[in-house]
Amino acid sequence: MSGTTSARMEEDPLPCGMTGKRVLIVYAHQEPKSMNGSLKDAAVMELGNQGCQVTVSDLYAMNFEPRATKKDFEGPLNNSNFFNYGVEAHTAYKKGFLSSDVVEEQKKVREADLIIFQFPLYWFSVPAIMKGWMDRVLCQGFAFDFPECFDRGFLQNKLALISFTTGGDAELYSKTGLSGDIKYILWPLQHGVLHFCGFKVLAPQISFAPEYTSEEKRKEMVASWASRLETIWKEKPINCTPSWYFE
Amino acid sequence: MSGTTSARMEEDPLPCGMTGKRVLIVYAHQEPKSMNGSLKDAAVMELGNQGCQVTVSDLYAMNFEPRATKKDFEGPLNNSNFFNYGVEAHTAYKKGFLSSDVVEEQKKVREADLIIFQFPLYWFSVPAIMKGWMDRVLCQGFAFDFPECFDRGFLQNKLALISFTTGGDAELYSKTGLSGDIKYILWPLQHGVLHFCGFKVLAPQISFAPEYTSEEKRKEMVASWASRLETIWKEKPINCTPSWYFE
Numbered sequence: 001m002s003g004t005t006s007a008r009m010e011e012d013p014l015p016c017g018m019t020g021k022r023v024l025i026v027y028a029h030q031e032p033k034s035m036n037g038s039l040k041d042a043a044v045m046e047l048g049n050q051g052c053q054v055t056v057s058d059l060y061a062m063n064f065e066p067r068a069t070k071k072d073f074e075g076p077l078n079n080s081n082f083f084n085y086g087v088e089a090h091t092a093y094k095k096g097f098l099s100s101d102v103v104e105e106q107k108k109v110r111e112a113d114l115i116i117f118q119f120p121l122y123w124f125s126v127p128a129i130m131k132g133w134m135d136r137v138l139c140q141g142f143a144f145d146f147p148e149c150f151d152r153g154f155l156q157n158k159l160a161l162i163s164f165t166t167g168g169d170a171e172l173y174s175k176t177g178l179s180g181d182i183k184y185i186l187w188p189l190q191h192g193v194l195h196f197c198g199f200k201v202l203a204p205q206i207s208f209a210p211e212y213t214s215e216e217k218r219k220e221m222v223a224s225w226a227s228r229l230e231t232i233w234k235e236k237p238i239n240c241t242p243s244w245y246f247e
Numbered sequence: 248m249s250g251t252t253s254a255r256m257e258e259d260p261l262p263c264g265m266t267g268k269r270v271l272i273v274y275a276h277q278e279p280k281s282m283n284g285s286l287k288d289a290a291v292m293e294l295g296n297q298g299c300q301v302t303v304s305d306l307y308a309m310n311f312e313p314r315a316t317k318k319d320f321e322g323p324l325n326n327s328n329f330f331n332y333g334v335e336a337h338t339a340y341k342k343g344f345l346s347s348d349v350v351e352e353q354k355k356v357r358e359a360d361l362i363i364f365q366f367p368l369y370w371f372s373v374p375a376i377m378k379g380w381m382d383r384v385l386c387q388g389f390a391f392d393f394p395e396c397f398d399r400g401f402l403q404n405k406l407a408l409i410s411f412t413t414g415g416d417a418e419l420y421s422k423t424g425l426s427g428d429i430k431y432i433l434w435p436l437q438h439g440v441l442h443f444c445g446f447k448v449l450a451p452q453i454s455f456a457p458e459y460t461s462e463e464k465r466k467e468m469v470a471s472w473a474s475r476l477e478t479i480w481k482e483k484p485i486n487c488t489p490s491w492y493f494e
Contacts, residue, residue, distance in 0.1 A: 135369050211331075
């Protein structure tokens with residue numbers, strides 16, 4: 001599939017006994033040579049070297065559809081007189097007629113032990129193309145139900161991590177900076193999306209202001225990410241409660 | 248333009264002396280008969296009755312493009328060897344070759360005294376189609392520059408308000424609820440998007456859990472919104488600082 005790549009490198013012995021761990025990287029950047037592209041490439045390389053099976057969903061290359069519409073349902077609507085996207089997605093998931101692009105992504109999620117979201121921060125959040133991936137792929141019945149959400153969410157045996165670049169520097173995203181503590185903007189993504197689905201959330205990887213720094217510093221940021229990934233399977237999830245974000 | 252409607256009702260005398268106030272409603276719901284549709288209709292009616300000129304950008308009806316790509320630029324790229332969306336958007340804005348759908352939305356924003364964002368909460372945020380509107384329309388040079396951001400943002404003479412529906416009830420979105428205080432999720436939207444561009448932010452209009460309540464209660468929520476709009480021009484903006492959100 002265009003925009004989807006897999007890397008598997010078998011070595012013997014495998015580091016950390018991590019044979020067969022599977023990683024999905026949901027990646028949203030238009031430019032392969034960008035900092036986000038480099039961070040994605042570094043993850044593919046490092047995790048591949050560990051013997052992990054790595055899949056990349058390159059959303060722009062796939063021209064991934066962000067809009068939640070009737071086109072997502074390849075069977076009869078539950079209620080064609082009153083369109084409720086969430087209800088229809090739930091129904092279509094159970095009956096097996098979600099559109100094939102959504103089904104493909106759900107298959108990748110189901111198979112993954114760890115999902116990494118790699119993106120540039122757009123307006124204190126993910127770019128719309130990645131928001132659309134969340135809106136469409138993580139539907140009721142697949143990622144959660146009621147009361148199967150938060151700690152009981154269906155994806156509770158998986159790890160997730162957001163890795164992103166910012167325009168502003170760390171000072172700007174501090175408690176006294178104009179943009180406020182960077183943790184404030186993690187809440188909707190980490191708690192509202194990932195924790196809601198049950199994911200155990202690993203600490204975010206934040207690469208501050210790569211556009212405004214030297215090539216050497218950018219390389220250090222990429223190397224730091226690769227280095228962290230060497231021991232990623234030993235990391236403990238964060239405690240995804242309000243105190244982590246707001247105190 | 249498909250999906251764009253205008254309403255102007257002239258009365259004499261006009262309430263509150265509000266002759267000629269212009270309102271843009273950026274609206275994201277697939278179903279006209281939905282609660283979001285009703286809230287949008289109520290705003291068009293009430294503001295129209297006041298003598299305001301109301302424009303609606305009905306994003307799904309417009310099939311609005313959420314993806315930030317090279318297609319947004321109808322002239323030569325600043326750097327075709329290394330695509331940086333933000334830089335290219337800034338350049339294209341200054342040189343006048345942003346794609347026509349973006350230009351059209353910027354014109355509506357420029358003319359508006361008040362912008363209302365009407366949407367159902369998707370994953371603690373706006374639906375992807377509305378995030379795409381923010382990503383593409385509010386570009387550098389048009390909505391902000393450096394240091395012209397936050398209180399110095401280019402849209403500082405305008406008011407903005409987010410009006411949305413939730414799935415969960417108010418208890419779920421309280422400080423002790425599983426989803427946490429609803430104010431936590433307003434920060435990226437109100438501070439990170441609206442305040443960043445200079446907008447004076449009015450208090451949000453939150454319609455909790457319309458799907459799980461009675462028709463009578465839903466009508467009350469719509470009536471309450473219409474009633475608030477009667478005196479909207481007298482409202483004072485919130486103090487968009489961390490203490491409003493997190494204390």
